[in-house]
Amino acid sequence: MKLYTYDHCPFCVKARMIFGLKHIPFTNVVLLNDDSETPIRMVGRKLVPILEHEGRFMPESMDIVAHVDAMDGHPVLTGPIRPEISRWLTAQQSAFIPLILPRFGGAPLPEFATTAARLYFIRNKEDMVGPFNERLAESPALRARINAGLVHLADLIAGPDAVNGVLSTDDIHLFAYLRSLTIVAELQWPAAVRAYCARMSQACGIPLLDGMAA
Template sequence: MKLYIYEHCPFCVKARMIFGLKNIPVSLQVLMNDDEATPIGMVGKKVAPILQKEDGGYMPESMDIVHYIDTHYGSPLVTGPVNPAIGKWLEANHPAAYPLVLPRNVNGKFAEFATPEARHYFIRKKEAASGSFEELLAHTPGLVKKVSQHLRELEPLIQQSNACNGELSDDDFHLFARLRSLTIVAGLEWPTRVAEYRDNMAKQTQVNLLTSVAQ
């Protein structure tokens, strides 16, 4: 199987996680960010991740990939209930987390931005929707303070370091993907339990954190 991804993408992280959790071999293929033709040719639109299944067919949508792999390869692992409080936390965190992470991605040495054309494509598209990266970066101190507070509020919601609700659930895919994205931001304050969950999930899923390129 082959998984087409962007290295910075949290949706791609979700799809990658299930392969690591189940120790299922998969070939990771990084798409250049300005490559529209390849994903459109596979699934009719520019998206990632895209799974090329063993039968040659293509599947987009991160959680569809997660559930397909989990139910078709070995005994299911994602069997726990979701906690609405995790979903509410993710929703509340997004307005502060997104403008912190977004402008840092293009400087993160990700393969999808290896050419000037791919990097400029990303900047042009994202700035059109979210404003200039320079302006977003100017708000860093206040956003770092706000997200650090969010992380403190998350700590009591995490029941175990290998499953936020005590049993692996969809919440873990959404939550770890968000936390992994945030590791590109320097200066955040990570409470002990949140950091332990972040690090343990990275180890279990075999998905690298971004601390080495934090800015």
Template sequence: MKLYLYDHCPFCVRADMVANYKQVAHEKVYLLNDDEKSCFDLIGAKMVPILQFDDGKAMGESLDIVQKLDELGSRNRPLQPGTDIQALLAQIGEVGLAVSCLLFPRNIAIGLPEFATQSARDYFEVRKAAIIKRPFAQALKETPTHKAAIENMLAALPPLPAAAGRDGVLGRDDVLLYPTLRNLTMVKDLVIPAQVRAYIDSVAALTSTHTYFDRAI
């Protein structure tokens, strides 16, 4: 079984964290960001993550993949049912532009496998600059403003249930919440409240995923 993904992609992190947590035997394949052909050959669309089974069949859509991995994985590692966290996700979503302005330029600058070539970096920058409506260089210059918005959001978050406090059980809420918070760790000197840092660290450890503190810029 193969899991095609990008390291930076929050939707890919959903699949990656569950595959690891549920102990599903698989090979991780990091596609170049401009590799459209592989995606179209597998599922007919430029989309990741992609889960390919041993018989060659493949599926997309991150939450569908999460469900399949939950079914295939260890029954000794349950996935806790989700709760209503839409208000929490909306709270984070209110600073979505600031998040994108901070993360998009950093995605291509910290040595991730999907951006190993200049063409892959260029492909990403052209498309994402159109989304944030500014060049990456400008977004980086605006870092202090965007950091302030995100730090205010993080400081206002309600208590987050660290995985260690749930007897080491991953929840479907984590699948939705963790990827964005984890990606914020690529922003150097971002002030992350202790309870948010504890949440990020505990889920990272539980799911054998990595943060970006060591390469933040």
């Protein structure tokens, strides 16, 4: 199986997670961010993640997660989900997006291996959130909002192995979000949240982004 991704993409992290959690080998193919031709040829849209399996192409991160989790008859995402987790994730979005996008745009990620690919990302995302330098200037206030959210999240985490005690799709959504957040330097991570991130990173085989945090 081949998974087409961008390293920064939280949806791609969701799809990568299920392979790691199930110890299923796969080839992670990181596309250049300005490569429209490859995804359009596969699924008719410029979008990742895309799973290539037995000559067929599947987009949509959570469809890929469900497909891979079911494929051996031994699903691992068997735990309950809690509405508090999705509510928490939704509440963070407006501070999360302007914090992470400018930092991704400057990071040494493989999807930005060429200048054209990096510029494609910057233009595309600045159309969404406005000039990156303006968003970066707002970092102190945005960090404060995320820090407050992380304190609240610490109370929601049942344990480092699974946010609700048993692995579920909440872990897929939550770890993908938190892994993106590790590109942001100088956040205040409560111990329970940090332990959860470290454990999930190890269990999924997906490195955190601390090394390129800014």
